[in-house]
Amino acid sequence: MDTFSAINKRASVREYQSRPIEKDLLEKLIDAGRRAPTARAVEPWEFVVIQDRETLKTLGKIATSGGFIKDALACIAIFCQDTKYYLEDGSAATENVLLAAVELGLGACWVAGDKKPYVDEVAGLLGVPAGFKLISLIPLGWPKKEIKQLKKRNLEQVIHWEKF
Numbered sequence: 001m002d003t004f005s006a007i008n009k010r011a012s013v014r015e016y017q018s019r020p021i022e023k024d025l026l027e028k029l030i031d032a033g034r035r036a037p038t039a040r041a042v043e044p045w046e047f048v049v050i051q052d053r054e055t056l057k058t059l060g061k062i063a064t065s066g067g068f069i070k071d072a073l074a075c076i077a078i079f080c081q082d083t084k085y086y087l088e089d090g091s092a093a094t095e096n097v098l099l100a101a102v103e104l105g106l107g108a109c110w111v112a113g114d115k116k117p118y119v120d121e122v123a124g125l126l127g128v129p130a131g132f133k134l135i136s137l138i139p140l141g142w143p144k145k146e147i148k149q150l151k152k153r154n155l156e157q158v159i160h161w162e163k164f
């Protein structure tokens, strides 16, 4: 799949089949995440892959805006060291993972990390040492139904030539 097709096909997927995700596919997603651009080449990221059903259930409870994590077959939690550009770096890594998921036919969704009241509880559950920021949770699974694209603002509405 070419890059534009992956970008155009990507949509948040929140319902998943019960079919497991092979380990090598999860590794491919992390491999995509770790290749994201990173300010000052710091690479502050760490990726926690969760497949344990009980942990997924608990995550779904804790991360209130991502209740559907409980039904995911896996979830990638992206943490970054608390560097100057931790949020930009971690967000770039998150988008890489989401686009790689499209290529593999996996459904995924960006569930908020940073700024959410549950960040410490998630870090505690996953045994993350102090000094790391939760960037995102990415529940994953084979999509249960046809993926529906949300309507986006069109190009003419957002493009500005030379001046705003």
Ligand SMILES: Cc1cc2nc3c(=O)[nH]c(=O)nc-3n(C[C@H](O)[C@H](O)[C@H](O)COP(=O)(O)O)c2cc1C
Pocket (backbone or CB within 6 Å): 010, 011, 012, 013, 065, 066, 109, 110, 111, 112, 113, 149, 150
């Ligand atoms: C920073 C960020 C945080 C998000 N947090 C959540 C979330 O907590 N729960 C959720 O269901 N979706 C979350 N989303 C997904 C957005 O709701 C989704 O991207 C948006 O509605 C556009 O839909 P699309 O991804 O299908 O294009 C988040 C997206 C971003 C970029």
